[in-house]
Amino acid sequence: MRAVFPYLTGMMQLTLVQDQAIQALMAGAVGAETFDRLFAGIRFDKLDGTMLYAFAKDEEIASDIEDGYSIYIAGVAARVLKRQVDVVVVMPKVLQ
Template identity: 60%
Template sequence: MPTAGGVNIYRVEAIHSPTGSKMDLTDLHDFAIQARMAFIVGVETFDRVFAGIRFAEIDGSLLYVYARDEPTAAEIEDNYALHIAIVASQIVGREIDVVVVLPKVLQ
């Protein structure tokens, strides 16, 4: 696995809850997922679609994401959920099967 100065550059170690089912993502997790998604979709799409996004928490195999509004949440869920699930699984080291994208007003 590639490293930079001995540090794994592809995975951020996750801190899990004692029950192992629910986990609040840290800012580092959030920013790492955002960076990887920006690389995948490109800067113009990222700035248009992912501006203001928050990758918030994992509950079981569900990842909860907050987008700026309802139309953006629907677009992300419809078009990018699979990419997000793969990226988030790699970064947090847990299997993500479902990505639930909600508007921030419901946060």
């Protein structure tokens, strides 16, 4: 039933370990310079159905991450969370 109706999987708050695991894998994928510039301070917060929510430093950084790296984040998060991740929404921390 989950594969047919992925929106029925509900919301899941990520643990600190899951958040840090996604960050570590992304750091390895994008390299230290890009990670420090874009991903420093990011928090991967919750999974709602197949949509992952994250909070970044500011609006510009959030937009850059979402536009350039959401596909990679979705793949990494799916591996860590052992759940399907189709969409990554990155918001500035001020909206937290």
